[in-house]
Amino acid sequence: MVVGVLTVNPVFALTPAPDFDADGVEDLADICPFTPDPGQEDTDLNGVGNACEPFCLPTFGDVSGNGVTDIVDAQCTILTSLWALAAMFDPPPSCLAVAPEQADADCSGDVAVTDVLLVIGVALGSQPGPDLDADFDGCPDTCQTTLTDSDDDGVPDGFDNCPTVPNAAQNDVDDDSTGDVCDGCPLDPTKTSLGVCGCGIADDDADEDGLADCVDACDDTVPVIATPGGPSVAVPMSAGSPGCVAFTAAANQRLSILMISNLGECLEITVLDPAGEPLFGPELSCSAPSFTDLLVAANAGTYQLHMVPSNAATGNITVTVFDVPPDANHGGILGGPTVPVSLLVPAQNGAVQFEAAAGTRAAFRSVASPTKCTRYSLLAPNGTALIGPVLECSSEYFTDLVVLTQPGTYTLLLDPHNEATSSYTVQGFIVPEDDVELAGAFGTTSQLTLTVPSQNGFIEFAASAGDRISVLSQASPTICRTFSILSPSGITIVPPALVCSGTQFIDTVVVPETGIYSIFIDPKGAAITTENTTVFLVPDDVIETTTPGSSAVVLPLLVPGLDGFVEFEGSVGQRISITATRSPNGCTRFGLTGPLGTVFAPQLTCGAYFVDSMTLPATGIYTLSVDQHDQYAGTHTITVFDVPSDIVQGATIGGPSVGLTTTVPGQNGFVTFSGTAGAQIGIVASHVPGGCINHRLFNPSGTTLFGPQLACGTLTTATLTLPETGTYSFAVDGSGTYVGTTTVSVLAK
The missing domain is CATH 2.60.120.380 (Jelly Rolls)
Incomplete structure (x- = not known):
């Protein structure tokens, strides 16, 4: 019933109480509101006046009162149902010879299509079936009882604007046919419940993405539709506009989202549930790609991914929404075979469980293929972490020895990092005593x-x-x-x-x-x-003494780790050289110290060893250290030479050959000759016995004109043009321990 009209702010103005049947009794108090009944007789005291008491007409369906049920009654029942559908604002149809309520053939509380069909059926010769008239007395069973009033408020359910909550006054402020006492939005004629947006705000969905505008972060942007477990979707990004992806998820569905961007910008990422509440974020991601990890949809409905670049960048973001299967849990046996664990969807984790007795010495190994970063944890039976989480980015993870102090089930957890997927083989070992x-x-x-x-x-x-x-x-x-x-x-x-x-x-x-x-x-x-x-x-180190120019000394260093020393006395300015051989061959470090400290630091040599001619800086005792490398052991033969002065011979351009004979390893020779700037020469040098010699030609100013050049046979230079006038010097330096005679010719060109 309408008890008032809605005006602005809102302000309510009461109108006179209606009296539909104009019998002088207001509708709210009228026990027959649609049938004139000024006396308000109610013989059976059931709250329904005698004038409109549901009952069967003498002839079922004969609403026209002509004594038979025919097409006229069917047409009159149709008109009455249309009148009832129009909220009964006009007078009842004139074809009615009975109260309008008595056109309700099945006594359902409304004159409707079902009544029309019943009257048509009787007009055509059929009678109501046993579901309507169980005793076949020609009167529907519902007409033989009083009208239902579920909430006992005196208003039959068929006329009650809130049939389950007592409201005899039938107040309906917003005039939406739902009584105020059961109207979730009593001041909003468009809503009877809060809905998604609440009273006063329509649950509109402008972009038709399944989310009401009031909770839609992208209500001005048509979202890209994705399917969990389906293909990736491309989300175009324009300056100043967010990227939006909508997808439908079932309650408790496990999801993860991967975003690959070409924007080169950080993304603020939010995932909203169907009610517009954040399921993830907002979170700023500056990694590439971006990944949510596991999300669980609490409720079924449309979820939305909202992506906002840190700057007004344009480009594309490729989004994949994964349907994450349950974590892969497997049982293993300590000391048993490997256990395969396949984690092929991003955010899916795995676990392998092992039974162990208290005091068990165990170790655990996992191999990932392909190699992916994975977080590993080992949980005790009471759930505490014995190890980890540990991030391992190589193919193999190994716990090393773990002593399991509790009896029960131990769990190795595998959590692929970010969007990684891989297949693993996991094994648990029982480790024997050392x-x-x-x-x-x-x-x-x-x-x-x-x-x-x-x-x-x-x-x-x-x-x-x-x-x-x-x-x-x-x-x-x-x-x-x-x-x-x-x-x-x-x-x-x-x-x-x-x-x-x-x-x-x-x-x-x-x-x-x-x-x-x-x-x-x-x-x-x-x-x-x-x-x-x-x-x-290892015995004590071996120490031998010698004199420069004397015979070799032998160091028998026959145990790995045993070292030796050769000591000799030298004078300031004295020239020496050193040779060393080993049997069997191996690697040794040689170093030399003298009265003033280190002459040269230990040097590792794995072949014949030679120290070229050097001038001693002081008078005193010098020590050559012989340090066998690693596990090498053998005999070392050491010779210290007293090197005489270098040999110098004069020659002329175009003149006869001259010979240089060296007698001690480290002794060199020089051939000098006078030359004029612009003159052209060539040099030929041969050696007896054969060996390798370094050759170099010095200008009068000391700079190099030719060489150094190593020749292991006869040396013949190309034509050389002398750049200066003065004395030139041709140096002959035997390689290693070479001694012999070198014949030199200076040719005019």
Whole structure:
């Protein structure tokens, strides 16, 4: 019922209470509001007046009162239903010989199409079926009871603007046919509930993307439509406008979004749920590409991705919305086979679970193919993290030894970084106790067999305080591992050193105390190997003395780590050279110190060694150090030469040849001749015995005109034009330990 009309602000003006049937009783109090009933008789006291009490007409459907149900009654029932549909604002049809309510043939509370169909059926000779008239007495069962009033407010449901909530006054301020007591928006005639936008705001969707404008971040931009799990979509970006992608998701659907931009700008990214609330962000992403990681849609509906560049850039963003399957959970067995884990959709994670007893020594390995950055965590049965999360960007991740203190299920989590996907093989190992071997006598070899990843090894040996020891260890196969040596009291006397070659050598160490020492070998990653290790007792270094110009001295350095020294006395200004040979061949560092300190620092040489002619800076004792490299051991023969002055012979251009004879390695020769600027010459030099010689021609001013040039046979220069007038010098420098006679001819050209 209308009890007022809506005006601005709003202000309400009451109108006279209506009396539809003009019987002098207002509709709100009238027990028969559509049938004149001034006496308001209600014999059965059911709240419905006798004048409009639902009942069956003497002849079912005979609303015209002509005693039969025919086409006239069907037409009259049609007119009455149209009158009821028009809200009964006009007088009832004149064809009615009964109260309008009695045209409601099925007593449903409304005169409607169902009543028309019933009357037509009876006019054509059929009767109501058992679903309408169970006792076949010609009167529908619903007409033999009173009208329903569900909320007991005195207004039958068919006429009640709020049939489930008592409201006898039938107040309806906004005149939308829904009573105020059950109208979610009682002042908004367009809405009876809050909807998405609330009262007073229409739930319009201008861009038809499934989101009301009031919660649509892109209400002025037609979004690009994407499908979770479907193909990528291209989002064109224009200056000043955001990029929008809309997609439909089911409740609890797992999603992730990848954005690849060619804008070269940071993006502010927001994902809105169907109610316009942020599911992700806003978050500023300056990485390329941008990725949301896992999102879970709480409710079914249309979700929206909103992308705003940091500057007014133009270009395209390729967006992929992934339908993320459940995380891949697998069971593994410690000490058992590898477990394959395929994580092929961005944001899908994996887990492998292992049962273990308390005290189990374990290690875990994962290999990714292709190689992708992955975060790994190891969880204890109570959910605490024993390891990680650790970001690993190589193909292999290895935990090293973990002692599992609780019985139960341990979980290795695999979380590919950002949008990464990969396939993994995961394995759990039961690590046996470390292998400990007791070495025999010095110089004998002990073997460690490390068969399970993370198993370490110890070689133990006895030594006395002051012993000099060295260690040689060889791995098969070659792996990376660290070596260190611990004293009997647990002090590290050789710190851990990483070695990735097959052979490791620890040079001479003087042990500080008597007792059992331990060589600790720790393979890296998941490597396993067999290690053969020898501990040597190194005697005192060998020291020999000599005199420049005397015969060679021999240093028998037959134990790895054993070094030697050759001492000799020299005078200031004395010229010496040094040669050294080794048997068997190997690599050695040679260095020379003198009364004033270092003459030359140790130099590594792996062939014949020669120190060319040098002038001693002071008088006193000089020491040549001989340091065998790594595990090399052998005999060294050392000769120190007393080098005489260089040989100088004069020659003339076009004159006879001259000979230069050197007798000591390191001794050089010079041929001098006078020349005039502009003269053209050539030089021929031959050597007996054959060898290699460095040649150089110096101008009178000391600059080089020719060379240096190494010749291992006869040297013949091209024509040379002399640039200056004066004395020229042709130098002959035997390579290495060469000594012999060089014949030189200066030719006129």
